[in-house]
Amino acid sequence: MTSTDASSTSASSTSASSTDVSSDESSRRRTDSSSTIESLTLDADFEAVRDLEGWLMAAAAKLGFDKDDPTMAAIHLAVHEVATNCVDHATTDGDQLQLRADRRLVPDTDQGGGQPALVIEVWDSGNKAFAASTVATPSPDVPQVRGYGLMIAEQVAASVTYKRQQTEDLWSNRWTLVFENVVSVES
């Protein structure tokens, strides 16, 4: 897989500097020894996005998190918002959404340690990049549709990063959400 960063920007915030997630495939990725990666493929339509809740809860449980932790419902909302955003902005008929759930330690240091975080990645098979710059930062006085989805995701997740990624001749939009402080059922 060839992966080229085109942009990397925080969703609806103008201030945050983003984390480069492109190198996490190799040296920067650290997971618990027990970790597996859970993945899901959905048709990129709004009806299909409704199916991600069941997958998310099952994936969290398999990764050693407590799926009954009330935080999980907020996490579902955040992931739902990012997934619908992908459907809305980045895909055409017949495209698909990919989701991946992973367990990683944060902070991620060479010395090890850290607390387990639930990391959810969402990307699409579309070729139109979502231009974060075209979505204004929402204000309660100025109703707008999509900006609130990203605002919600950013409030729930410890970090939300977006990058445009090129795989062969297709551009896809890849979101990474890191949720910290999720109750773990593992000792």
Next chain:
Amino acid sequence: MSENDAQASLKAVRTAADTMAVTETQLDSANTEKANGAGAVETITLTGRLDVVSSTKLRKTIQEHLEAGRTRLLIDLSIIDFVDSAGLAALVRGRKLARKAGGDLRLVQPRRADAMRVFELTTFDQIFDMDDSVENMIKRWSTS
């Protein structure tokens, strides 16, 4: 609506997959504001998920009421399971249009924390006029 029609009349309208029961509640006639014709509060009860799929239907329903001159809309979210940003946006837009038409759009707040969360995360719980039951909101609305 007749001034004497003080009894709440109820009509349920099914609008496709997600059940959206639309009921009509008449205000106490003593409190109706006949001058601007805004006496009746239209209560729209939503069940299931108010999300990106079903919000289109809600937008349409709100639009139809406003076009028919029913500008006081009470959206009952008390038994809703889930609300996302698209559902929120439909409510925000409906509120804006209703106020522009001289009325308002108010809410009966969701009982479920999961459904209430979207309002809190966006601070719209501070923007919307909410109450904990249809009865309380109508009572309050009729005296304001």
